[in-house]
Amino acid sequence: MGSPRTWKILRRAGTGLLIAPILFWLGISAGIKLTVAKDMPFDDLLVLVGQGLLQTISCPVFGCEAELLEGMESTIFDESLLLATPVALDIDERGRVLVAETGRQNKGVEDNREHDYWLLDDLASRTVDDRRAYYQKWLGVGRFDDPEHFSAESDRLVVLEDRDADGVADSRQVLAEWDEMATGLVAGVEAREGTIWVTSIPSVYRLEDLEGDGVAESVEALHTGFGVRTSLIGHDLHGLAWGPDGRLYFSMGDRGYNVTLADGRILEPTMDAGRGAVFRMKADGSEFEVFATGVRNPQELAFDDYGNLFTGDNNGDGGDSARIVYVVEGGETGWAMTLQSLAGDYIRGPWMAEGLWDLQHETQPAWVLPPVAHIANGPAGFVHYPGLGLPDRYRDHFFLCDYAYLNGRSGIWSFALEPRGAGFQMVDRHKFAWSVLATDFDFSWDGRMFATIFDQIGLTQKIVQWQLPDRRVDSRVEELERLARGRMKDLGVEELTRLLGFVDQRIRLRAQFELAKRREIEALEALVADTRAELIPRLHALWAQGQIGREGIRAIAPAGLDWAEAEPEEFRAQLAKVIGDAGADWLAKDLRRWLASQTPRVRFFAAQSLGRLGDEQSLPGLVEMLRGNADEDVFLRHAAVWALHRIGDVEAVWAFRGDRHRSVRLAVLLVLRQAGDSRIAHFLSDSDPLLVVEAARAIYDWPIDGAMPALAALASDLRPVAAEDTQTGQALHRRVIGANVRLRSEAGAAALAAYVRDESQLQSLREIALEALGTYSEPPPRDLTMGFFRPLPEADARLLGSVFQRQGRALIDSSLGGRAIEIASEIGALPLDNAELLELVRGSEDKRSERASALAALTARAEAGDRGSELRAASQFALDSDTAALRNAGRDLLYALDPEAGLASLLAAVADASATSERQHAWTRLGVVDDARARIPILQALVDWESGALEDAVALEVMEAALAQGGELATRSRGILAPTGADSARLVDDRRWALGGGDAAAGRLIFQTVGDCQRCHGGGGGHGGGAGPDLAGVSRKGARYVLESVLIPSARITEGFGSVVVTRRSGSTLSGLLVGSSESEVVVDVGAAEPVVVARGEITSQSEPKTGMPPMGLALEPRALRDVVAYVMSLE
Template sequence: MENKHLEKSISGYSPLKLWPIICVFFITFVGCSENQQDIEQLSDSEKRNAEHALTGLETREGLETTLFAAEDMLVNPTNMDIDGRGRVWVTEGHNYRPSLNPDNPIKPDGDRIVILEDTNGDSRADTSKVFYQGNDINSALGIMVLDNRVIVSRSPHIFIFTDTDGDDKADEKEILFSGIEGEQHDHGVHAFVFGPDGKLYFNTGNEGKVIKDADDNIVKDIFGNEVKTGGDPYRQGMVFRCNLDGSEFEVLAHNFRNNYEVAVDSYGTLWQSDNDDDGNKGVRINYVMEYGNYGYTDELTGAGWRTRRTGMADDIPTRHWYQNDPGSIPNLLQTGAGSPTGILVYEGELLPEVFHNEMIHADPGPNVIRSYPVEKDGAGYSASIENILKGNNDQWFRPSDVTVAPDGSIFVADWYDPGVGGHQMGDQQRGRIFRIAPEGSNYEVPDFDLSTPQGAVEALKNPNMNLRARAWLQLHELGKKAEPALVDLWESENDRYRARALWLLSKLEGNGVDYIEQALADTNPDIRITGLRAARQLDVNIIPYIEKLVDDSAPEVRREVAIALHRNDDPKAAELWAQLALQHNGNDRWYLEALGIGAYGQWDRFFEAWLEEVGSEWNTPAGRDIVWRSRADAAVPMLAELIKESSVDTDQKLRYFRAFDFHTSPQIEQELVSILGTDLPDQQRLDILTLKHLKKSSFESSSEVQAALDGALEATRGTYEFIDLVEKFELSTENDELVTLMLAYPDSSLGVSAAQLAVQYGGKEKVGNVINDGSRSEKESAIQVLGHTGREEALDLLQQVMLDEDRDIEMRSLAVTAMGSSWPGEEKIADMVRNGILPPSLDQPANQVLSNAWRDEIRQVAKDYLAGSDNDQGNMQSVSELVTMTGDIDNGKQVFERSCQICHVVNGQGTEFGPGLSEIGDKLPKEGLYEAIIEPNAGISFGYEGYILTMNDGSKAAGIIQSETESEVELLSAGGFATTYQVSEIASREQMDRSLMPAGLESGMSQQELVDLVEYLSSLK
């Protein structure tokens, strides 16, 4: 029940009456051990009991993990917060995506927010209260508590619940933000956190897409941009900052995939994790540079990371995040495979020193809680990994959140489930909260008197965010009365305490700028940075403060100065930016990207100021960096000049060619043409690169371009570059070579692409000639490759072969099999069977195709119309029985190669269609693996959903949308074959409600083969 009587408008509350938020999210694993038992002595059902919750966990030496709460006090904790009294507030996810988990019972009254408390001092919760229950918060991903207000994140809404009478029950409900997409989706809206500046910070993954106010209007940020994805200017996942009432809304960074939570330290520095496209070992940790683009998709076009481009990196993490592109912020740390969730900055002292002032993070994929100690590195940072808690023997451990308690200990929420991600839930009965602290440390909550300035300042020093937020609001409301106590804190030896004091002192009416002046002259670069950040939030001219720091000795300070120039149109801004640019050392990507952020929207003016200063001495490592990063028109001829320099190696020239893609100057074509035929080393290669960046119109208007294209086509025959050139210039003259390619590579994307272009550019007759008059091997190759294209023209040719009774039955059968290798092809075969068009002589290959089809309704056609379609291998035992069996890894590998490798990659072998499985044994226990195989529709990984595209001519194509821009959709079909469709030729699209992995895959193998397969997958770690 949604308690609709709680609905209330957010308007009418002053910022100081609204309350901040700390939230965290969803499924996870984690590990640690206390009273270690031999887990092998327990049955599978015993292992899952709360009394053995610690058995499978391993805790870092010097720390211990204790069980604070478990079922039946709570189930499926998605997020939590800890209030100043030490109580743990938890959002539950029992009613998680019922449409994808239809066999799971739901709670009709909806999911709950529960309050867990230790009232007898034994460091374990003994009471569980329900603060609120309703279907409007099913599987909420974030909660932040402050006194009697609770902010809850659950797409499409951000709710503020208020307990008006102090009975720990919600009495009012308001909407702060609305319209956020991704309902019950972990890529939607995530948790809020209260910043040291008194503002709210939160984020959305790439399914969130838009932020609206309580009245359903799209929110506009402080620069006037609508807060939505789509490239105008923001893309994918975003990070936000706003006042407590939602005003002064800012988009702080964008182009993440699933940035699960944002953590803010006392200096106002932001940190995040981001999940890769599943299975690509590309999970990353980010320092969030304000206004930065984080490269999940192409900044300008929105193309996906697999899309071929100039300078594309060989390694997947670099390629995945567009790290070679000008304008993409560097990643701080790559952590491999995972499913990251909650994150915080630990600014307490109870844990060992290695964790002081460092990030602590939950990642349920590898079942771990870990820290990332950070070191300064130029204008940016470097980081390492320190584990805290690991689920070594219990892969059901899924840490969904981690939070700091008032005593400095940390608490971990454990969703506890055999699966993680993919929207599947295997267990609804369990959930745990663990506490991690030094050995023998009892949970004792300190008491503070927030009614006095001194008491509030003491609370401001606490590592618990709830206490700090309450103290901040109290001190801010006290104003001048709090100044003496805050000055004492400002003059302390702890720089993080000083930063917290500074934020409040800077907002004092009348003399806040005096404290900013002190901060800008401080010996600690972090305090100078905090001073500048605080100044930017005041209604003052920022230029005088920038002038004080523009030549600062610390590169991280100058980084912040560059960011402070973002969209600043003061006449002095260009000159100041030029001074900063002159201090770039040519070896600091963080600094370079800060310069790019500072020059955003004003590149021509800023770049000109730099050129006036640097003059003819621009061609240095630092100068080349700035030219590469620039979006100024004046940089275009300089890029061409660098490419034409014989001393610049080809790899560097790739970098400059890629930079052309980010310019819109009309001079681009002229400068590119000037590169053609310049008799440089590797000139042929340069000509090819040049042609790939020219417009089609250049070919039509320039004989020089035409001549270069002729030479490039000759040099690239048999390669993807040849395909790219034919497609770019829409060359109908190259069908002979396209046919040659499709025959030579019938099982690769190269051959499939060639066949697609051949039938698209008028070569259907040539392909038909091969099928009719070619050698037998040529005919077989042509038939095979045409099946993979899935295009209507190709299917027509295959149908002609199938129905041609003058051909031998083997060739006609091959055409049936080929046609059945695509979505529209198997549908066409089903129609032919239903309508009696298919000759009985082809029943056997048709039965094989239809019986192994993706869709139930297609498989049913085989059962209804064709004999011998029953593939039943006998009744499999239940999953609970299967997990007790031991399989043969070597045989399981053979089963994988036969049944799974067509869609999945393991250690570089296989096809990139579904998620990579190289480390799947670290992510899923056997229960999860069996469920994924037997019920694939219940666990579709985000980004691997299937789509059906209907073309203007009525034909269809199906697969995974690998990349999409304003003009093109790139569709990946089974077998890993990518096809590009123009948006203009697509009439409609429909997302499939099922996985592209066929249900019933296990029916094609014996029970022992299934057990062997799971044994093999479990070994992949």
């Protein structure tokens, strides 16, 4: 290509905002090379980044060949030494890149969505050994071809090094690897001075590579017992980050934990074993504790410059949003892995129905803390800017990888978080780099940035590095490198104290840790007391005092806190936090005063510390703080509740149960929840309806069995729920229904029956109560709200019969009479004789459910030998009906009464019944008829299928009938259903049995759960992700289009969801999403503010669009595939 023209950018930010879009357009349309003046401030570069220049111009790293900004390097560090998917990375002090590399994804590390048959096993699992046991069970019955499936592949911690200093990795060493059956993905790595901490289910490890040769001299499991469930792939043990308290924090996704400590204590989640958490411990594994709970999949943790902890947490694929979470001690986010498999109208359970996932709202459950903000589709790598390598704008900013499968929809966000009350709010949110499939992102010790890139379309992986211009001119970068390669223990106290104010956060922390290790109390006291010093170094000195204090040494303010009253608000907040962390109980009196501070963060940390100190005298101050807050700041409420819980004087808290301030009563309720105290039932009669619901949540979800009868008793006096009231009323009613199930008594069953009969209640809730009644003797093992695995003992079958004797007729007369008849018939307690059932069969057209159920009950009696005249009359009436469902039921009854006549009717139906459902039903029934006359039409139908003469809508029923008959018919059917080649037309033709006849309602459930469709696609009802196109209205393109899209996603890609590479005459290349195309131009979204329009005449080549969607249809069972197609075709 010819030499591109050069533009020189000289103006500052104000003008840059105007010229950057112009230069951007010129650069990408004509191959212009943008040159940065050497004296150009970082703020000006920032304009270019903000306008999309960075990710567009730097795209050679991602498969393009556009020009770079002069001085801006964006290069590939490695794309040949990595052998498998990179999950996480860290850069050690020597510049070596440590990469967690997985070979076990779907090869030992599984996903429940691909193994729905073991869901109940997974939900029942409470320990890692439980998980191993059910893996062995399913191996033993042949679910996996390879008996070594769970241990054949390994995950590795790899060290990549650029030994010849040319910017490209040229050395690979495997530091350690893991391949045991229960091993998860190696998903977290943190290096410090030759010691490396690694997280890989089921353990957190400490490795020593003191010789620096890339080989671990020792691998020690510090704690084990993480990952008791399979859950979803990638929901692992990860997120290693050093806190300002000198402890190592890390996170567990919703695969749960059951960790036995050295003293014999077992740490496991509240409510259910399958819950995520954030932990912390000292470097040697001691002082291990649970810090916060209820996260779903927080892949990484990061602290800001003021010691506040945040994470990016995934959404639940139910139409909710991913979020940034402020992680505080004792914090609860509300997620449990059991919610993932709840679908239909109760998709994801309370997570969606009660708004657990959402930003703070009035009716949000009080037991959870809301997120700070919603952002991203697939939050992955998350890091705080340490302080060098970027413009000053990025001071105290965060970077979040957003992995959404498609290049053009993925990238890296940047934002800052600033205090808002005791919580935070997001500011300066913008795309830092886009069209980047980054899984992790981190900063090296020389101002460079590294990212792991994984392309699921091309199945390629690489590590890239970025660096902004003139970073080497900054002498602080050279000092950073020198300090990183040296050892803090070799520095003097004065130098270490100076480094507490160094620009790089990592150096500050290491200097702090060394001073704390040496117990340099005098130097730290001097800096803490120096009001002329900058805030940041004083905070690090304060945190070091806290570290020393945890060792039992008085290192903090031995004379009291009067001197601190004039200090900056943030200093006092941090001082309050450190006092509790250090156990400085002699300062509790001063902290009590700070509960009334005007600064929310001071009150927050004062309350938390008083709780940690167990200061019983602070209870009146905490109560007054709750009154003053009046539930406005949920983080302040949490701090007070957590303090009251930690103090542990439940009796003293109970005394405030009648306080006139609802905020105090709510706090008492929440403390009782934490304590599992049955006196929480008191609040079921509170004057505030939201407290009643909150109490019900605690009693049923926790559960608090001693209060369960009181909750169940509310069934007799429940006000009807408005249809739109999904967050309070329905939450209460569901739990009252569930409580009556848990009673396992006739009174509980009778209460459910009475609720079903109450026509003023929502029909959807009455249906839930009726189903619970029907299974009362042998209830399903999962509870009605969170889906927890909580099997109950069987109840005496006579109990339910007794209830139906008294209320059966009223239940049958209700609007749910059809299902009531079915249940009564199933348990042998139907209070209707044959004549009464015949009368129901002959009932009005609007009683279709009751009529069909009455026919089914008569069929059951016929199969038991009853030959009463009413049965044949009912059969004939049904066969003459205009309703296909009744005709189907009539044939079933006829076959039970007279198999010869019944077979003749079935044969006639498959030949010429008018309704598709009728023909489907007849074919299914023929499958279980042991008669040659049934097998002949099945064989002929298989022949017709092969010739194309069999209608699509009944083809699957024919094949299933052949399978049921067995023998040669089954063999032939299996051959038809077996997978074929990848040729698009052939693949669709061979599965045309999925084009019609499916059950849309069943397809909706598959779409939301095992099909995993809703993670990317909207499917109506306001639910679904944004990584794929919304499917509403796609039915207009026909069933064949839908089936082809499910089987071969790349065959037809919706504009805006296919990645392309466009090469122009100038030689420049664009990579992004194809969002428009015509005879004269193409439009590509490259992640900038506006898409790029390229004239056809300028294009020399254009790749075919690619999609990251896997061929899900090939993984679905035949009936599931047909039902999904039916569901998509039903979307308007």
